[in-house]
Amino acid sequence: MSSDQPFITDESQVVTETRDARMTGQGDRFNSRLREAFGSSPFILTKFDKFLNWCRGSSMFMLQFGIACCSIEMMHTYAVKHDLDRFGSGVPRASPRQADVMIVPGTIVSKFAPRMKRVYDQMPEPKFVVGMGSCTISGGPFQEGYNVIKGAEEVIPIDIHVPGCPPRPEALVYGVVKLQERVANGEASPVTVKPYELEEFSDLERDELVDKLADEIEDDELVMRYNFADSP
Amino acid sequence: MSLERPDTVDDGAVERTPDELEALLGDLVVDRDDHLNAPGFVIRPDTVQETLSILKEQAGYDHLSVVSAQEYENRYESIYHLKKFDDPTQEVSVVVPADKDNPVSESAEPVFRTADWHEREAYDLIGVEYDDHPDLRRILLPETWQGHPLSMDYDKDRPQIATLPEHANPLEEHHKDAESDTMFLNIGPHHPATHGVLHLKTTLDGEQVVDVEPDIGYLHRSEEQMAQNGTYRHQIMPYPDRWDYISAGLLNEWAYARAAEDLADIEVPEYAQVIRTMGAEMCRIAAHMLALATFALDINGDFTATFMYAINDRERVQNLLEDLTGQRLMFNYFRLGGVVWDLPEPREEFFSNTRDFLDQLPESIEEYHNLITSNEIFQMRTIDTGILPPEVAKNYGATGPVLRGSGVDYDLRRDDPYGYYDELDWDVITEDGCDNFSRLLVRMREVEESAKIIEQCVDLLEDWPEDERNIQANVPRTLRPDDDTEIYRAVEGAKGELGIYIRADGTDKPARFKIRSPCFSNLQTLPEMANGEYVPDVVAALGSLDIVLGEVDR
Numbered sequence: 001m002s003s004d005q006p007f008i009t010d011e012s013q014v015v016t017e018t019r020d021a022r023m024t025g026q027g028d029r030f031n032s033r034l035r036e037a038f039g040s041s042p043f044i045l046t047k048f049d050k051f052l053n054w055c056r057g058s059s060m061f062m063l064q065f066g067i068a069c070c071s072i073e074m075m076h077t078y079a080v081k082h083d084l085d086r087f088g089s090g091v092p093r094a095s096p097r098q099a100d101v102m103i104v105p106g107t108i109v110s111k112f113a114p115r116m117k118r119v120y121d122q123m124p125e126p127k128f129v130v131g132m133g134s135c136t137i138s139g140g141p142f143q144e145g146y147n148v149i150k151g152a153e154e155v156i157p158i159d160i161h162v163p164g165c166p167p168r169p170e171a172l173v174y175g176v177v178k179l180q181e182r183v184a185n186g187e188a189s190p191v192t193v194k195p196y197e198l199e200e201f202s203d204l205e206r207d208e209l210v211d212k213l214a215d216e217i218e219d220d221e222l223v224m225r226y227n228f229a230d231s232p
Numbered sequence: 233m234s235l236e237r238p239d240t241v242d243d244g245a246v247e248r249t250p251d252e253l254e255a256l257l258g259d260l261v262v263d264r265d266d267h268l269n270a271p272g273f274v275i276r277p278d279t280v281q282e283t284l285s286i287l288k289e290q291a292g293y294d295h296l297s298v299v300s301a302q303e304y305e306n307r308y309e310s311i312y313h314l315k316k317f318d319d320p321t322q323e324v325s326v327v328v329p330a331d332k333d334n335p336v337s338e339s340a341e342p343v344f345r346t347a348d349w350h351e352r353e354a355y356d357l358i359g360v361e362y363d364d365h366p367d368l369r370r371i372l373l374p375e376t377w378q379g380h381p382l383s384m385d386y387d388k389d390r391p392q393i394a395t396l397p398e399h400a401n402p403l404e405e406h407h408k409d410a411e412s413d414t415m416f417l418n419i420g421p422h423h424p425a426t427h428g429v430l431h432l433k434t435t436l437d438g439e440q441v442v443d444v445e446p447d448i449g450y451l452h453r454s455e456e457q458m459a460q461n462g463t464y465r466h467q468i469m470p471y472p473d474r475w476d477y478i479s480a481g482l483l484n485e486w487a488y489a490r491a492a493e494d495l496a497d498i499e500v501p502e503y504a505q506v507i508r509t510m511g512a513e514m515c516r517i518a519a520h521m522l523a524l525a526t527f528a529l530d531i532n533g534d535f536t537a538t539f540m541y542a543i544n545d546r547e548r549v550q551n552l553l554e555d556l557t558g559q560r561l562m563f564n565y566f567r568l569g570g571v572v573w574d575l576p577e578p579r580e581e582f583f584s585n586t587r588d589f590l591d592q593l594p595e596s597i598e599e600y601h602n603l604i605t606s607n608e609i610f611q612m613r614t615i616d617t618g619i620l621p622p623e624v625a626k627n628y629g630a631t632g633p634v635l636r637g638s639g640v641d642y643d644l645r646r647d648d649p650y651g652y653y654d655e656l657d658w659d660v661i662t663e664d665g666c667d668n669f670s671r672l673l674v675r676m677r678e679v680e681e682s683a684k685i686i687e688q689c690v691d692l693l694e695d696w697p698e699d700e701r702n703i704q705a706n707v708p709r710t711l712r713p714d715d716d717t718e719i720y721r722a723v724e725g726a727k728g729e730l731g732i733y734i735r736a737d738g739t740d741k742p743a744r745f746k747i748r749s750p751c752f753s754n755l756q757t758l759p760e761m762a763n764g765e766y767v768p769d770v771v772a773a774l775g776s777l778d779i780v781l782g783e784v785d786r
């Protein structure tokens with residue numbers, strides 16, 4: 001911007017002046033970087049959906065949800081050094097009603113899957129899920145365990161899988177940022193019927209097992225039926 | 233000297249030979265089945281209480297470490313591993329065979345309270361039934377589960393159903409009786425204060441807790457089965473990292489390593505022992521830091537200062553551990569007979585990093601004391617709440633900082649020495665407050681002791697002659713311990729006595745692998761501490777127990 005380049009006129013100077021002129025009267029506190037980025041125009045033109053998705057992706061509330069070993073690395077991701085909050089998604093909410101992203105950090109076992117489904121159902125739409133660790137992909141190191149669900153995808157839809165056992169905090173940050181990108185682009189995993197659903201006991205197809213448990217379980221009690229033989 | 237035990241005049245300290253014990257038990261003993269670690273007495277299934285009371289009251293075996301059950305071709309068997317709090321090297325096993333077709337044996341619960349949960353677990357996983365048990369239900373698996381997964385004819389492909397019980401309007405249905413005004417409150421399994429997936433069924437009378445019942449099993453990942461499917465040499469070692477996953481990996485690996493090395497008679501080179509000791513203590517610091525962080529979170533709701541500071545200190549230790557082992561959390565660093573590789577090169581850098589960490593540690597601990605232990609609100613919440621008297625703690629088999637916070641001087645690193653601990657100069661920490669505050673204080677002071685240990689190890693390693701740096705003993709590629717050898721060995725994990733029982737059957741995989749988890753026993757004491765207190769005190773008591781669900785449920 002100087003005497004070395006005498007033939008280039010600095011147009012930005014003009015733009016800035018126009019912008020500054022337009023912004024006067026607003027009070028300095030409203031002059032954000034974002035406002036500066038918009039330049040001289042006070043308007044933006046975009047599709048409403050696109051704008052809303054951009055908002056969604058830029059400010060996501062996580063559910064404070066710890067299951068197993070991976071949740072320790074998740075805590076480190078939230079805390080100092082890795083500080084997920086830098087990316088606009090680091091404030092864990094204790095209640096599913098206030099959250100829109102669920103990080104599933106760990107092994108899901110038979111007793112917990114119905115509860116996880118319940119917590120997922122309690123989150124308001126639109127909601128997104130990050131599967132953290134090998135356990136949520138396939139059951140991970142416990143894949144052969146008699147009590148282990150072979151991946152979170154058997155129960156709820158997952159948007160992003162972060163592999164690792166456990167994934168490093170950097171990997172989780174990368175996964176969350178990828179999710180933000182997807183959300184900003186309006187993409188999400190389809191909500192389909194999953195192999196293991198919560199249903200009322202009386203809706204189960206009758207077979208030997210159901211007959212056997214008929215005395216123990218009320219008809220309208222919610223149950224989840226695992227067909228381990230069909231699991232991947 | 234710091235490592236000497238205070239003199240006890242207790243009758244129980246007298247050591248008896250196996251034959252004297254057998255004479256003491258007289259006719260109760262029908263056979264002998266010695267284990268590598270202890271004499272084993274076989275008794276009839278209907279004399280369990282009698283035998284255990286004699287051993288407890290007359291011979292001083294006041295610590296029931298664990299009950300391990302298993303199924304054989306022709307019988308079921310429950311083994312009661314007994315020890316003395318005064319001297320854990322004195323051990324005895326009581327072996328109770330039960331009928332194959334009708335596996336019933338008498339419950340030990342009236343003698344040792346801790347047997348309650350241990351026997352429920354044995355019933356759940358193996359299928360042994362305990363007569364006279366107060367509450368024989370499944371504990372880890374859903375109540376509607378079919379079959380007993382560690383029994384011989386279990387088919388793991390069969391379908392199962394788990395329920396999600398609706399708790400009806402608590403004010404209507406869960407009155408204990410019509411007069412009183414109690415209310416039922418579910419805490420967990422998804423709740424920020426439960427440190428994972430624990431479910432507390434709480435009955436309240438106003439603000440006061442009438443009854444709290446921990447409901448566990450939401451993270452029962454079939455760890456024992458996984459270990460039984462793995463070969464001794466390499467396939468089991470990754471799993472211990474995932475029991476107590478609060479960075480306490482090396483401590484857990486040591487539990488398996490110790491049991492398997494004693495089983496297969498492997499001698500670990502001294503250099504490797506020093507590295508192990510150093511690594512294990514780093515893990516203890518990391519684990520205690522997280523306990524501190526989450527406790528501050530529970531008590532003060534302090535997500536900003538204390539929590540972040542403690543996580544910051546954890547990051548420092550984790551960096552050292554990562555340099556040493558290559559991973560931040562799941563180290564998989566020990567091998568039977570040693571460790572997998574030597575210290576990272578350049579060694580000087582590793583040593584100076586470690587020293588830097590140790591140098592700043594006193595300052596951070598000072599900071600924690602300023603922030604929490606000298607904070608009046610914190611003191612009001614924790615001093616004289618969650619009282620756990622020493623006798624109760626012992627009866628429940630509590631160990632680790634929980635027991636030491638009740639003033640009982642019991643630490644396996646000193647009392648049943650392994651590794652390099654007996655060569656080093658450090659102290660066992662106890663506090664006699666028996667309350668939440670003491671348990672926290674024990675952990676904070678233990679961090680200082682661990683730092684002392686690490687420092688001495690670094691000194692030793694620095695001067696270790698280069699040609700004597702032997703990190704692994706010669707261990708055969710495939711280990712096949714002799715048929716029908718059994719061993720129970722424990723180490724001092726971050727949460728207490730972490731023990732492993734292994735039965736070998738002559739193959740390269742264990743026939744039975746049982747984990748004695750300290751948190752499982754510690755958590756049992758929660759109702760003792762919480763009943764009659766206010767709801768916030770339950771949360772404080774739970775936080776001060778410092779449980780890890782991965783280890784409770786396994």
Ligand code: SF4
Binds near residue numbers: 107135140164
């Ligand atoms: S992926 Fe690994 S670290 Fe994560 S929960 Fe599963 S076992 Fe634990």
